[in-house]
Amino acid sequence: MIEYFEQLTQEEQEDLTDVIRLLYRQTFLLERKFDKRAGRLQYQREYRICEKHIDFLKMYFQIAGITLCENVHLGLIYIQDEMIWGEKLPRLATIYILLLKLIYDEQMASVSSSSQIVTTLGALNGKAGDFRVLRSIPSPTEMKRTIAMLKKYQLIEPLDLLEELNESTRLLIYPCIHAVLQGDAVREVLESFGNSREEEEETLGDIG
Incomplete structure (x- = not known):
């Protein structure tokens, strides 16, 4: 060698x-x-x-x-390797990665001739609502920070200015997302996120 x-x-x-x-x-x-x-x-x-x-x-x-x-x-x-990420990812970044993987797989299944998949921030947050993994829409600052982190890892490329971040902001999903988890596993993890959030809300309700 x-x-x-x-x-x-x-x-x-x-x-x-x-x-x-x-x-x-x-x-x-x-x-x-x-x-x-x-x-x-x-x-x-x-x-x-x-x-x-x-x-x-x-x-x-x-x-x-x-x-x-x-x-x-x-x-x-x-x-x-066992630890693919060099730093601990915040909850929102983890959720976004799982949702992006899901969106990527769904679009690839319907448009198998192209690996260039584009979604929007609105669609991403909409998926989060479907799986009930977020209590509310994250703040613009938190979303910008998370999008910047995912760009750093080459999972996405924002096609519009982050300074003008809104629901219509386009996100190109890179094939790197393919290396995250298999589709079924992603759904299981997202569902576990949603279940843990619901259990937390029920506990807080009981305390109140």
């Missing part, structure tokens, strides 16, 4: 090191990301580098007990 690395040019070694650091930092690499200036998805250089050296990288991460996964169909490369 060391021999493979040493045979690369200095530029290739630096590129590979940058990709490894990037995967540790953000978990996912997308083949294409949305470019607001161009108004379309653009191919990512880091993904091509990772794809070129995929066998080496799989062995490299395996030493640390980490699995490097590749989904060619979705244009997605990611590392998988």
